[in-house]
Amino acid sequence: MAQFSTQDYAMMLRAIKLAQRGIYTTAPNPNVGCVITNGEEIVGEGFHARAGEPHAEVHALRMAGDKAQGATAYVTLEPCSHYGRTPPCAEGLIKAKVAKVICAMQDPNPQVAGRGIQMLRDAGIEVQVGLLEADARALNPAFIKRMESGNPYVQLKMAASLDGQTALANGQSQWITSPQARQDVQSLRAKSGAILSTSKTVIDDNASLNVRWHDLPTSVQAIYPQEALRQPLRVILDRQNQLQDELKLFSVEGEVVRVGEQGDLVPQLDASGHIELRHLLTTLVTEHNVNHLWVEAGATLASSLIKQGLVDELVIYLAPKLMGSDGRGLVGALGLTAMYQVIDLEIKELKQVGPDIRITATPIYKEQ
């Protein structure tokens, strides 16, 4: 195991902070940051901002110029080794004659997977891997999941009263959560590559399911200029072909994919005639380049995804209200008859968002 110095930690943290500046814009590319030091001086730095634009290392090398010679480059992800829309970054670092490269993690992309590191070592550059790896992985949960499994990272948003109701018995639900919670949802939508919902949800609320820059928290607006606004793909389950053209969904910017026998994407069905959700998710990766799927839908789709073990993270907003058990439940009927069958979650984060509570949790899927 390589020993890292205090300066190494500080520089990699700086590179991670830089990488975070791309979280709203790089999809489907990963977030990457790079810092180049010559002795104690930072001579170059940069981050990847958008697919098709230069990688982090390119920005940092351009800034460093001649000072890159003999320098140390800190990169949050292994430099790429393949020709994509840009030449391989490993090659750029070799040409610039850096002496040492420290990467936080190996690239999970099977097209790279250690080849970038090998290229550098073959060129005589000292390479160390694994500095602040957990923090670097946290930059790109969706990119990593896709690369490692071929499936998108699925975040399921839910909102209910403290007693778990999403609507009154008559369907009234506007608004359970606060404007602050809805603003928070905007910033989480904005990070995703696609938003999955159903025609029922879209029609009931005439929901546009887009990202509205003016509704983003000011902290997000500060690092996400309006002119860079990227709309996640909106994927709507619409087997009965119910989506009418006059819906707000179609009047706002951004692409919509209707899933249905007469839609843009014809889903596989299982033996009982339901959409094969697992297959649909894989199709979103292969045909639409989606790493990160944000799901906003009703109890039926939510519980299907959970029961099938397809959810990576639940984001649950609980409003400080009691609505009574005669309302509509957060997840559908699960038909459980013994406590060992309940779906266990692990709480990752607990915070107040305005007057509401936001719980981020991971389902603990039991062995089959």
Place this chain on the structure above:
Amino acid sequence: MAQFSTQDYAMMLRAIKLAQRGIYTTAPNPNVGCVITNGEEIVGEGFHARAGEPHAEVHALRMAGDKAQGATAYVTLEPCSHYGRTPPCAEGLIKAKVAKVICAMQDPNPQVAGRGIQMLRDAGIEVQVGLLEADARALNPAFIKRMESGNPYVQLKMAASLDGQTALANGQSQWITSPQARQDVQSLRAKSGAILSTSKTVIDDNASLNVRWHDLPTSVQAIYPQEALRQPLRVILDRQNQLQDELKLFSVEGEVVRVGEQGDLVPQLDASGHIELRHLLTTLVTEHNVNHLWVEAGATLASSLIKQGLVDELVIYLAPKLMGSDGRGLVGALGLTAMYQVIDLEIKELKQVGPDIRITATPIYKEQ
């Protein structure tokens, strides 16, 4: 408004910390702490530990001895002016010839209500009132509520899965919450003067509803010796006379009050034949000297108390589990038809207790 010095603040904080040491044992008396300083030296201090035992001022004066002369006494509550089981503390301070008394708050007890302060002033002692008053009030929410309104302070405990279910459809519910949450419940029970429940809850779980010293968190055990264990009164609604003698409820230490036409306490009924809960609560004050009522019961009693505006604080444990909307709801059916009718809460505290979430909230009762 009196100006207080840094030493004043420090000493009153110390008195408040001392007062807290009595929180498990003083009921139905208030928690009070006292510090006596002579110049910069602390010459005496004490707290009230148990009804019938000396008040905080008596402990502090005994410790100070002759050094109380010309000293300043910091008391978290106005010194008492009446002869109860102990002589009035105001008299004790006068006899000891203290020069100055600083109280955090006036006593809400109508038997005192400024008379203690007046006694001191009449004896030529300088008195200041209001230092850290909010913190001092927080020591005794139940005592203050009772003195100001004649009603007990009602804390309603609830526990559910994250989707608001308290049991599966078949009634299975052991255990939704974690051992840590159940330990936390023990420490909250231990602070109360009485526990209110129903024969159904007692019978379903064969619940003893007592305080088990060995189940208290070690942090509580440290300030609450086993030999000082005080059992809250257990008040059980049992109109059908269903409580059998062999229940655990009766085999453990502590007093039980059965509420029912053939019980120990015969309740008033309303026009529709239900127990007049508001009247019952007042009776618990007048006949059983209860300031602080802790409620552990099912959805029916919980929602009745909430709907009638009788709950001061909800303590809700949410376990990281999904149980499905076909289970049993946290509160009963409320029959709401419009969002403005929902019961709004204000969240006071949010914390993790082991794997579970504990939410402390106050109902916001709308104007009638």
